[in-house]
Amino acid sequence: MTYEELKKSDFDVNLHYSINEVAILALSFDAFGGVDPIVTISKAEPYNYHPRDYRDTVLDLEDWREAVKLAQELAMTPLNERGKATNYDWIKTAKRALHGILGRG
Known part of the structure; x- marks a missing residue:
């Protein structure tokens, strides 16, 4: 499976990429509408993934x-x-910062 196949699977997943891992995220029950990782997958070590507690999220x-x-x-x-x-989040953050510096944001 590739990262793209995971993103486009029948199961609607929200992904967060960091330097060493990919996290599958779910909406949390907190008052701020945040997200929590429910599973993390290592991008540096094969066969390395970690399920996390889902009970604080909206997932069943x-x-x-x-x-x-x-x-x-x-x-x-x-x-x-x-x-x-x-890491699309990194790109969006960089664009916002550049627009702020240029006075367009």
């Missing part, structure tokens, strides 16, 4: 199991076959 048990299954499938894929993961 079956959705959490599906997310863990997808994470396991991605983690079992060799690192060089997963494709490239683009």
Whole structure:
């Protein structure tokens, strides 16, 4: 499985990319409408993924199991076959900062 296939799977996933891992996120019950990681997958170590507690999120048990299954499938894929993961949040932040510096934001 590639990062793109995970993102476009039948299970609607929200992903967050960092330097060493990809996190599958779910809306949390907190008052601010934030998100919490429910599974993290290492981008540096093969076969390394970590399910997390889903009870503080809006996910039910079956959705959490599906997310863990997808994470396991991605983690079992060799690192060089997963494709490239683009951190779109970083790009958006950089664009906002540049527009602020240029006085366009």
